[in-house]
Amino acid sequence: MNIIVVGSGVAGVTFAEKYRALSPEDEVTIVTNEHDGYYSRPLLSRGFTKTDIEQSIILKTFDKLRDLSINVIAGSEVIAINRSTKTVAIDGPGQEKSLSYDKLILAQGSAAVVPPPLRGSEKLFFSLNSLADLKAMRKFRQPFLNQNRHPHWAIVGGGLIGCEVASDLATAGDKVTIYHALDRLMERQLVAQDSASLLAVLQASGVEVLLNQAVRAVVEESEKICVETDVNAEFDAVIVACGFKPRTDLASHAGLDVARGVNVNNHLQTQDEAIFALGDMAELPDGKIYAYILPIRNQALWLANYLSGQVQTSWLAAPFTTKAKVHGFEAAHPYVL
Numbered sequence: 001m002n003i004i005v006v007g008s009g010v011a012g013v014t015f016a017e018k019y020r021a022l023s024p025e026d027e028v029t030i031v032t033n034e035h036d037g038y039y040s041r042p043l044l045s046r047g048f049t050k051t052d053i054e055q056s057i058i059l060k061t062f063d064k065l066r067d068l069s070i071n072v073i074a075g076s077e078v079i080a081i082n083r084s085t086k087t088v089a090i091d092g093p094g095q096e097k098s099l100s101y102d103k104l105i106l107a108q109g110s111a112a113v114v115p116p117p118l119r120g121s122e123k124l125f126f127s128l129n130s131l132a133d134l135k136a137m138r139k140f141r142q143p144f145l146n147q148n149r150h151p152h153w154a155i156v157g158g159g160l161i162g163c164e165v166a167s168d169l170a171t172a173g174d175k176v177t178i179y180h181a182l183d184r185l186m187e188r189q190l191v192a193q194d195s196a197s198l199l200a201v202l203q204a205s206g207v208e209v210l211l212n213q214a215v216r217a218v219v220e221e222s223e224k225i226c227v228e229t230d231v232n233a234e235f236d237a238v239i240v241a242c243g244f245k246p247r248t249d250l251a252s253h254a255g256l257d258v259a260r261g262v263n264v265n266n267h268l269q270t271q272d273e274a275i276f277a278l279g280d281m282a283e284l285p286d287g288k289i290y291a292y293i294l295p296i297r298n299q300a301l302w303l304a305n306y307l308s309g310q311v312q313t314s315w316l317a318a319p320f321t322t323k324a325k326v327h328g329f330e331a332a333h334p335y336v337l
């Protein structure tokens with residue numbers, strides 16, 4: 001059997017490794033647009049206090065995966081799925097422009113959401129969703145540090161990622177202002193009491209938090225970036241952290257059912273019996289998307305077992321909690337999905 005996995009995040013790599021171990025006679029290929037190897041996406045938000053992050057974030061190099069007899073086509077994008085010929089089209093520097101599959105595993109993750117007022121201004125701000133994003137931010141910051149200065153960042157969005165990045169930048173010595181459209185931080189994950197203690201922890205670390213401030217625009221003003229709300233203010237750089245959107249375009253162009261994510265049944269199978277989806281991009285029949293490491297690893301291990309004939313029962317989400325990686329903050333009521 002020929003298995004193609006699209007994406008080299010925790011979903012794709014965990015699946016590929018487990019499936020390879022369970023079914024050594026089958027061919028397993030990962031196609032990924034990443035260049036640097038399989039890395040820990042959660043560690044991105046510790047990317048400013050850890051000096052060796054660009055190396056220590058790598059969990060496994062692509063060569064290490066190749067040593068496990070997993071083919072890895074890196075720096076390449078799957079651009080189309082042809083369901084009738086069971087092939088995928090690939091855009092990349094290598095020889096392979098088309099590959100055929102018996103089973104296709106979509107593990108494409110999610111992309112940063114850009115709120116409507118900021119669309120069209122993408123060149124003016126950063127978002128933090130990949131190692132390439134982190135490297136770009138670190139590269140921007142380095143000339144300030146070389147001159148013994150620290151940049152002043154505006155972060156648009158006081159959700160999980162916005163708060164984590166603000167905390168890490170402030171701990172690394174930078175000035176940070178968070179703009180949050182609602183009246184409390186991380187309102188989707190935390191009870192009001194924990195939002196209040198998070199606010200106090202961030203403020204104590206020097207972060208300025210502006211609540212009830214919907215950003216209307218981000219514009220360039222000479223060397224600075226101006227954030228427009230009721231009051232306009234200038235910054236060295238802006239980070240937009242307004243959530244993530246499952247990558248559904250490839251699947252929807254192939255005629256697969258898509259709602260918020262790619263629709264799958266309780267066997268993580270799309271309506272095409274040869275195509276499966278998991279991780280940040282997959283929407284289960286209960287409407288949930290399990291966009292956290294623990295359930296995704298669990299999905300990937302289950303799917304490898306299922307496709308190699310080890311289990312017949314469907315995937316069941318186990319309860320789990322998650323916590324914000326904000327320096328010095330511990331929620332009293334951990335968020336349960």
Ligand SMILES: Cc1cc2nc3c(=O)[nH]c(=O)nc-3n(C[C@H](O)[C@H](O)[C@H](O)COP(=O)(O)OP(=O)(O)OC[C@H]3O[C@@H](n4cnc5c(N)ncnc54)[C@H](O)[C@@H]3O)c2cc1C
Binds near residue numbers: 044045077
């Ligand atoms: C800054 C940050 C901090 C986080 N912290 C935590 C945390 O503390 N705890 C937690 O549980 N979760 C955390 N998360 C969420 C967690 O990292 C994600 O839920 C998880 O990484 C998603 O895994 P995935 O494999 O589904 O997708 P991803 O890790 O996004 O991997 C998908 C990969 O597929 C590639 N790809 C997409 N389309 C194509 C294509 N057409 N061709 C080739 N390659 C393609 C993408 O470039 C990407 O490399 C965090 C996320 C971020 C961004």
